[in-house]
Amino acid sequence: MKNIFLLLICFFCLLSCEKRPDTVFYNVNVVDVENGKIVPGMTVSVKDGIILKIKKADTRIKEGEQDLTGLYMMPGLIDSHAHLGDCGRMGWLNNTVKSYIKEGVTTIRDAGGDMRPLKIYKAQLDSGTMVGPDVYFSSFWAGPKYFYMRPRFETKGYPTENAPWSQSVSDTASVEELEKMVIEAKEYGCTGLKLYDYLSAEMLQKIIPLCHKHGLKAWGHAENRLADALEVVKAGVETVSHIYLIVGLRNCYSSEYRKKCFTPEEITRRDSIYKEMIARGTILDATITVSKEMNFLYRVVNEAYRAGVKIDAGTDVIDGKTIFQQELNLLVDSCGMSIPDVLRAATVVGAEVVGKEGKLGVIREGAEADLLVLKSNPLESLNALQDRKALYINGIEVK
Ligand SMILES: [Zn+2]
Structure with a gap:
């Protein structure tokens, strides 16, 4: 009984220690610039200016998440x-x-x-x-x-x-x-x-x-x-x-x-x-x-x-x-x-x-959250770069 109690304490400690993201972008098409392809329907979390997690988007948006359905996200x-x-x-x-x-x-x-x-x-x-x-x-x-x-x-x-x-x-x-x-x-x-x-x-x-x-x-x-x-x-x-x-x-x-x-x-x-x-x-x-x-x-x-x-x-x-x-x-x-x-x-x-391979210029966990959110696919036309929804530098939106 005592062991189960200790295990439960550890479990809740781990839950509370997990980093909470500052921003969660829901259901975005990630532009994989390294391989020149789109990875559709992803959720991207950002914490302290860094991309914390990228995962397949859930079927439903959660409270507090930003809905980017139909939009494209590429690195700055x-x-x-x-x-x-x-x-x-x-x-x-x-x-x-x-x-x-x-x-x-x-x-x-x-x-x-x-x-x-x-x-x-x-x-x-x-x-x-x-x-x-x-x-x-x-x-x-x-x-x-x-x-x-x-x-x-x-x-x-x-x-x-x-x-x-x-x-x-x-x-x-x-x-x-x-x-x-x-x-x-x-x-x-x-x-x-x-x-x-x-x-x-x-x-x-x-x-x-x-x-x-x-x-x-x-x-x-x-x-x-x-x-x-x-x-x-x-x-x-x-x-x-x-x-x-x-x-x-x-x-x-x-x-x-x-x-x-x-x-x-x-x-x-x-x-x-x-x-x-x-x-x-x-x-x-x-x-x-x-x-x-x-x-x-x-x-x-x-x-x-x-x-x-x-x-x-x-x-x-x-x-x-x-x-x-x-x-x-x-x-x-x-x-x-x-x-x-x-x-x-x-x-x-x-x-x-500049010697920042993997940390800049990519949408990847652990990379800097310099993000362009675009209305159309930049891999199809560079005009997409001028049709922007938002720009983030180190996770902070810049108007
Ligand atoms: Zn010069």
Whole structure:
């Protein structure tokens, strides 16, 4: 008798310890972006900003559940290339954030600029005084030659020209000096290095193992004036930006080159880059919208896509007006990517860019509850992204 009593106490203790969800979404069609299919009739529970449980919906809705019958739920979108900190002004940043929310973007990878306003923005997100897209920002590194050509606006007002978020890297920098800079970037809150112009292949080979040692991502340009695309990929940069740099900086603006862009020699040259990228899992951050005067590049993106290169969705937005949906439409309509692959680029691949595989960009138990609730199926038409019922960031509805 005593044992049965103890068992009953344990049972009720377990019941009361079970986490109670904050929100339960009843009977929604979950968009499985990883596999490009719909999982119909699911109930999704959210607790503390995380997806707690996903299960087949009961036949009847329970009290307190939100009825999403007939609607579609997919993960929030990820812009893998932005420059939110470039203007260094909070007002400008806040307007850009609003524009991103309108587009359904819930995560942004910032690829360099003045990180001080972004740090303030991130602190507001962390303290809960603001709800907006999460931002992963970088420390921007380039060779001294790059910085000689322009004023250092991104560190203006800082005691030294170099700062944890922006470093001029001398050719003679030792591994110890580089490691100190990597640690400074990490301590400042950067989650990756943006490895920009005038860094030799040898220098990249010194820097990238230090990134990995300290848990930072190595993001870079596909060509950087000293190292070509194949050298950059071989050095271990994990995400390479700009399809026009796969073609080559000198080539992309040359009308002469455009005539020979698709000769067998050039196709073979690019193919060797794609093969290396596929072998290493390197992501191509194509940024096709900003290259749109160069229409021939659509065909180059298609070439990389057909070769099997992993492609993200990055805009390179710098002027405050976001162009994310435009980027997705161009990838489908002009570059010949399938809609499911473009949705994957904007979610699963974006999560990989920032090192959050399985935690972002998926509707999965344990993932962040960044959710888009749509009125129609986005796997059939990207127009569905503009026909939204609701948007949640970390489980909180954002109007
Ligand atoms: Zn950029």
